[in-house]
Amino acid sequence: LLSQQLRLNERDLHDTTVTDGSSFNASMQTSPASMINQYKFEEDAEDTKDIFVTVDNPESHVTAIETYITYRVVTKTTRSEFDSSEFEVRRRYQDFLWLKGRLEEAHPTLIVHPLPEKFVVKGMVERFNEDFIETRRRALHRFLNKIAEHPIFSSSEDFKIFLTAASGELTSYKKQGPGFLSRMGETVKAVAAAVRGVRNRPQEFTEMQEYVEAFSQKISSLDKVTQRIVREQKEYLEELKECGPTYALWSQSEEELAEPLKDVAGCVDRCCKETEEQVKNLNDNLIPVLHEYALCTETLKAVLRRRDNIQADFEAKTEALATKKADRDTMRDDLDKAEDRLEWANNALKSDWTRWQKDMRTDLRSAFVDTAERNVNYYEKCLAVWESFLHSQRTDAEGNGNVDFS
């Protein structure tokens, strides 16, 4: 309920009309200032998680104009604002893009988790390639779960519609919303503000910007390093794949040595399989997470920019009031609204920033722990392979009594 009130207030500040049809008491407006104090984020979302979303089952659709993929989105929830406890819809990438856009528009200084990119040109991946679709599906799943876990976003009406509306309903809902002209107006304001630039940015936001800059470099480096490891592993695998067969070939010329040579060939082949598995793990687990956080930094930069614009707008209006003589009342009104907007934006960002940092820490920590664990696993499996070879040689030797293992 609190979050609904907050959302309403924000919409007011944006001068847009709200047509979401949900019923609540419009007279429950209190001053923004007091609301900001109540702007708390639930710390233990895990315990009170009441909505579960999954993305699966990609299907290809062919029409006269185009071919595209849809994904099944299943929602299970106990929330009262949902008409039912289970929903199943099909959504395409465009729909996810739309949702992201709506959330960013409604909350310019909150941090929306990134979507997987439209197209991977560098890897020359075909849009309908199985691996690409699977990677995208997982990223879309993570995206929706991040939204569902976010204290503000998860109560978004757009999010609800996304999860529950039938395809036709969604299409018509998309067509509503703030008119083109008013959105144009916002864009013009934003551009104007950007050109003006902000004068007195608070220190903490400058620090944030510096951090984002540095973090962006580091995460991008990690992404590149990991990709390089994958490349080198693949090339190593190519060579290793020839070792086993060579030992096997040799065993064909030998008598006494045939058995141990065949065994070694088998060991090398098994290690090849494990190496292949390890490469797949890196690709499927670590790289997507690093990649997502690299995309996050773009989001963070955009959020900081938008906050700056809001401040610039306020500063401009302050200046205007000081210099202009006419329309002072309307201008003072505008200025108050701008000031509220700024205070709102700053607090929203500060809180969401803390949440994002916590999330980032958790996600990256578990991704690296997971990678380390898989590497341990890989070496343990290879170790077992070679130890069983040694064991078989020992039992042979003890039978023949001619090899010294000291």
Next chain:
Amino acid sequence: MVEKGTSLLKMMEISVAEAEKRTGKNAVNMQETYTVYLIETRPVDAASEGTNPVPDSLWRRYSEFELLRNYLLVTYPFSVVPPLPEKRAEFVWHKLSADNMDPDFVERRRVGLENFLLRVASHPDLSSDKIFYSFLTEENGWKETVFETGFQAKADSRLKALNATFRVKNPDKRFAEMKHYGDELQSVISQLLRVRARAADRLYGVYKVHGNYGRVFSEWSAIEKEMGDGLQSAGHHMDAYAASVDDILEEEEHYADQLKEYLFYADALRAVCRKHELTQYELEMAAQDLTSKKQQREELATGTIRTFSLKGMTSKLFGQETPEQREAKLKMLETQIEEGEELVKERNAECEEFVKSAWVDIERFKEQKDHDLREALISYAIMQISMCKKGIQVWNNAKECFSKM
């Protein structure tokens, strides 16, 4: 690697202890740099008596080892003569130097030369050779002594050997099979060494790139508050992981050297088989010659010409010869036949003797090879195990650090 308790090794300890660079003038009076190796010998009972006398020692360069080996090859053609370590570095992966002067190469060569001497010293036939003994004990004048044996003259020309290979009719089946085995062994070990070198190159790359994690984690930790410590220490482990590959690959190089020894042994094995073909061919030639001479005698005696001979043709064309001429010819043929029979007997004995001795050594070699290569495979497995254990340790440590992020 070699068994103690046969021939020379019973009496003396042999080692190639050191290597040193020298400069000097070569045969065409130009400055050259070369490496010499210190051969140390000590009587076996010296250590057990409690005294520890300074070993006898002398310096030899690689070319002298080559000379010794060539002498042994000619003098003991029925022996599978142990090979020398490679003359030039082959099957290298990029980090390894192909330079003969590289200290790692010199060190590996030192080990290989010692191994060569130990193998010769434990060989039932070769270890008692006087030239080998003086190689180990007499620094000066050894070269002259070797040349004085005149072994170079006894060497079979390559052409002669090649000719025999193509023309021999009845080589011992076992030797033919052995030669074929030698071919296969050489081919498959070459392939294995090539593949292994390429794989080593790639593995090096994988490990070293992890060093970049170390660098980035360290930089990243500088901008984080709570994550800093975990990242920093994880970074150290990534550096350790990257560094560990150097030792791993150095150990693998020993394994490659063991394979290389048998790659070159394959050549020695084939040399023995080729020698057999030569002795067999020479026997066949002598026998064939004898048969032809006997045929000529028969024709001369009975007056029928079945075998072609120039004399026969000319006499047909220019008229028969006189009875006196025929008598003379017959007498000559008789002598030749007698000599021919002696030669065949000799060659036959040579051939039999060769087959007997060579096969004994080939059987000895087979056993040695099976034993050594099995040990090599086992040591390879042990290396892999050690590599895996290191990997487990590093990543467990890293995991702990990451969980503190």
